[in-house]
Amino acid sequence: MRALWLENQQLQFRDDLPLPELGSGDVLIRPRLSGICSTDLELVNGYYPFTGIPGHEFVGDVIEAPGFPDLEGKRVVGEINITCGNCIHCQQDRGSHCVHRTVLGISGRNGVFADNFTLPAENLHIVPDSISDEQAVFTEPLAAALEIQEQINISPTDKVLILGAGRLGQLVAQTISLNDCDLAVVARYPKQRKLLEDRGIKVLEENNIAPGTMDIVVDTTGSPSGFEAARTAVRSRGTIVMKSTYAGTLEINASSLVVDEITLIGSRCGPFGPALNLIKDQLVDPVSLIEETFQITDSIAAIDKAGERGVIKILLTY
């Protein structure tokens, strides 16, 4: 089959790969659309060691589902952590933290930038007919955005600031704007600002943030300068949500975190069911984030494009 292959930080488009074998409980999926995420770019940049087929955001069709006749032929999205079911995290309903997990296209398991891939049947969610492919492909990052509200309470009186308005920042902004809080977003590029303003979301210049005034700051930049800006913006006893992949280590002033009693929270994968519901109810509009859709045969160019500054969502079709 055809697939994008990553090895030693080199991408290669290949057409000589064997069909994946189905493990116990697995189904075979043919993707319709997939999305390129910042984590994919970080894999290519070598921040995490990975050899194989990247890609984890998809909507696709189940083409083989031995033992799961109800899934056969269905259009699905899928959770990306493949879990053991037995460790303390699996037993305590934290499957995405499974000690023995593999992660689709990220760690220990080939991903979706290929003609076919496998996932356990239990990871799948059937996509309602009223949701288009272009909407459904955003389920995974939208779920990740919703994870923030699984972790912290956002109240109507909260002043919330989002730093960064890229592919994940936009979804975070759309989901948090569903709360009746005082939300503002720092967006660097005109295109990003327009997307936000079209939804009535307030855009701020970074220079215009009064220091120490924000109850909650969500950093989607993943950069030391973004974290520094978050630290400056947040009030004493406020919360910083770290909603991004960060490369390397971060130097933090621990003493000032203590003196100001700041809460820092790392945030990763989230709940698929609520994400699908938001799309179905048209409470979010991920489709507006699509910049360009490339053929899988042009996936290397697609990755390059996704890495350009200010580019929002790049999709692959098959």
Add this chain to the structure above:
Amino acid sequence: MRALWLENQQLQFRDDLPLPELGSGDVLIRPRLSGICSTDLELVNGYYPFTGIPGHEFVGDVIEAPGFPDLEGKRVVGEINITCGNCIHCQQDRGSHCVHRTVLGISGRNGVFADNFTLPAENLHIVPDSISDEQAVFTEPLAAALEIQEQINISPTDKVLILGAGRLGQLVAQTISLNDCDLAVVARYPKQRKLLEDRGIKVLEENNIAPGTMDIVVDTTGSPSGFEAARTAVRSRGTIVMKSTYAGTLEINASSLVVDEITLIGSRCGPFGPALNLIKDQLVDPVSLIEETFQITDSIAAIDKAGERGVIKILLTY
């Protein structure tokens, strides 16, 4: 008057200092006992810039209280943050984070290692007769220990680990042990371990902590190695409370905080009323932590003693 004086990281015992002047709303206090805290040692080590009289833990008598006849002659303890009453933090009930605050013996205001000092009347709490001086002098650090439970919920099913069993760690252990959780403390010195075991608190060797198993870790060490041990011990989606003064910056692996969805919380000053109640109800036993009481004239020796490894509480008398 006599006082310990800190200037350019040099301590000097002086007897030539003028009596402090009362500002508006202030009362004059003569300390009975005061306590030496790790923050005092860090001031001496130059981690925070401070020139003047250090010391912030005390029990004392009000000797002048113009405008506050009810306080005259009373035995009191006092909150250490002197606030403006007008800034956003004061208005939102976060007085200890007042933007314009001074802090008794720590920042912008002379402290209690002196024959007399001043505090605003509104900072004072009258000490019930049933509480001894030796108990009352622990009100401030005990309140700081209680701040943890103002910030996070500790449930009966939580596995909680405290790293460090020094002067603050012991009080944190005593207060958290009042919850019906599964508590263990890493204590380095035999004396520290005995104090904990005498109260039925489980003591763990650092080497015996299974990685990734603790729901909540409280780091009272203030050291990079303590933070590293906390990071290793905490489970995914667990919480690390930073309950100490940290010197300098801390290098953290931001990516792993995100992947494991860890919560970090800085923790500082806490509520005096509940601290006095715990002492009155004999639910804590701070007096057992006292190692030695020095005369104020020997305060330099007292500070040296408090800085020795494994030493718990050193008091000053006047």
